Amino acid sequence: MAATCGLYCHIKCECDYSQDYICEESIGKCLCTSSLKEKDSPQDRENGTLTVKIIGGVAVVALISTCLSFVFFIRHRNGYRGFKALVDTEFDDYIQGLLHDHPDLPDWNLRREKINVIREIGYGEFGKIELATLERRNGPVTVAIKSLIPAQCLPISYRDFCHEITCLKRLNGHPNIINFLGIVLSGEPKYIVVEYAAHGDLLSYVQNLNSERITFQEENRLMRITRDTTLAMQYMEKERYIHRDLACRNILIMEDYVAKIGDFGLSRDIYETGQYCKDAWSQDQGPLPLKWMPLEFLTQGIFEKKSDVWSFGVLLWEIATLGMTPFSNVPTSMMVKFLLEGQRLRKPEMCSKHLYDIMQKCWRSEPEERPSAVELTEEFEKLLRNGKKFFINVIPDDFEVLDL
Template sequence: MGTYCNEGCLPGWYGNDCASQCICENNSTCDTKDGTCTCKEATCGKYCDSKCECYEEQHFVCEETTGLCRCEGSRFQADSTGYSFDIFLFAVIGIASAAIALFACLVCLAHGLRRHRQGFKTIVDTEFDSYVEELLREHPDLEEWILKRKDIKVQKEIGFGEFGRIELAELQRRDGTVTAALKSLMTKLRHYLPISYRDFCHEIACLKKLQGHPNIIYLLGIVVSGDPKYIIVEYAARGDLLNYVRELRNRGITRPEEERLLGMARDITLALQHMEENKFIHRDIACRNVLIMEDYVAKIGDFGLSRDIYETGQYCKDLWSPIHGPLPLKWTPPEFLQGGVYDTKGDIWSYGVLLWEIATLGETPFTNVPTSEMTTFFLDRQRLYQSERCTNSLYNIMLRCWQLKPIARPNARELTNELEELSRLYERFFNDIVPEQFEIEDW
């Protein structure tokens, strides 16, 4: 289903790669694309979490979205026998009494909701503040990156997720105004997870520690007070790599575009090399998390799932649990699926899947392999297929990244050298380059 033939989501999940969990209540149904709740009878509200209390015998119908009672007709009709005035009088008295009672109820309800929201906001803000305090305690120099909200002028939304959105903005700095991307976290959401606060603060720490590398997105600042909270990074004018390669699918690959893709693949290995040297693992290396700058330089731009392996020694062992949120299983190495073990060689496995995404121009991996059978699939020495447009040179690199034993996989520096060698030897990256796009060279 969908534009790119995504798998259908299981009940209760929705969105891109079915990664978002439905939060509709009272047995209501959830739209598999955007999570919109469709309420059943006698329920209403954005999440179908309120009960409608309309009197059916008086022909009132409950509005699903607002919960208001809408009149569908009147059971009593005035006639010419003298009862019209009495009915009118009773109606006026009844409406006045109902209005007074409704006003009193609304006052009480508003007071109760205000107290409830204040209490909820206090709990949420306190919890988030504790993460921020820990972050600043471990990285005191981050104080310099804290910006004022008045220095940010939001332009438009360019992406969204379950707990926030990505927005384009103008950032006012001492050296002038720069275009930036805002990654927000909304703490006022009704359904929140503490995991989102932890990952938000952890991403700030990752970007700060890896700051300065030309192939890792540059941190410009943070806003941690008020709502929403912001991570402010440089703006990638050409979007993410997944959408970029899918756009190429429609118009065919030319030699200049092939060389750009080869350069972007090499850029990512340089970022991986920098993370290896700093003892970092990312856990979500995929085309969707690679951003492309105006000059076609590729940068890794999402560290929400990354983990510093100094926290637990040489390996990061983290058994899968709903507490940790959705994991990118189709990009995850077999040693994690089997035993929860993940090190830097796990990112190399994911990088092989990223190369496959490039070679297929944005297809989704393992579309015909159930999640429950993926470990068996790998242990049986099965791998993602070689697409028609993928050259043997490129596919051989992928197969080396998909060695079952992590120690047998290349490191990031070796991958960089191999891609540079392909470029130096003028090796083909794709089999179906448009012929008329080749330039005729002199002898």
């Protein structure tokens, strides 16, 4: 019998029907224990098992019948179109609330016919990102458009979609934050339009680097990308804004290799899969990138002024490992225990000691003891000026590999 061990425990228990189970989350094990008295005969146990199976089978059939009856009733009473309209109306309610809170938002409205979709460049369970062109007075410009699929979304997806609009509008204009170009809120699908990052996201970029052939040019470029990220962090700190999902996947690289922070929705499984988890205690916040989250959130559910600094340290670790997943061997349910014991991500093999020292400062348990965004910018400015290494064993740019 496979069972989930408790509300907060994600350990799967494989026990016989004649056994109970105990979730020992602290040691990461599931223990099966006998629930029958020793005097029970084999025949009694066999009969008991058969009874459980029969009752379970009847319950499953009854549940399926009830569900099918409900679906049949809904579709025939209101019709499928009526059901879809109900979902779309819920999205419209969020949009109306957004317009009420931001009366200047119609100034950002774009005409749908001015947008020419080229191809899809990202897809998730509830939405997608597409490459497109936007017709402007000076000619077409390449853009990226984000949209949701209302009939497949959860209410939290609508909320986060609207939240991203407000954040992009509020932070628009900084050279290291993705440029917000407009919205399309009338009709379907509704669009968020932003500038297009020619070199994609930082995670894909570093994963495509050859670990044996990182040149001084590449190292210098990565240091500038990191410095650009800290400049955006400075601006957000000044605006009293916490990103909550600072990670390589959300750093976009423009054609001139300037880095810009993007993705402010925190409805993360819309566009990404695999890095975001849904926990019972965080359902109202949607899927969360728990292995990038600071200790104060994991233990208290709060964000501090320097919470993004913790995530920035994980971002540095991602760069130093060329895109590996942090804490890959630590179950999500064990993260708090792991961090409270003082354990942190280990120094990557190619990482310089100086860079790892910066990471460790970012991962201090007390937020006030972590460096500020200004101090992080100064650190990377020094690295750029002094030529200190980001990686170990960087090769010269003119290095040639000889065929032997």
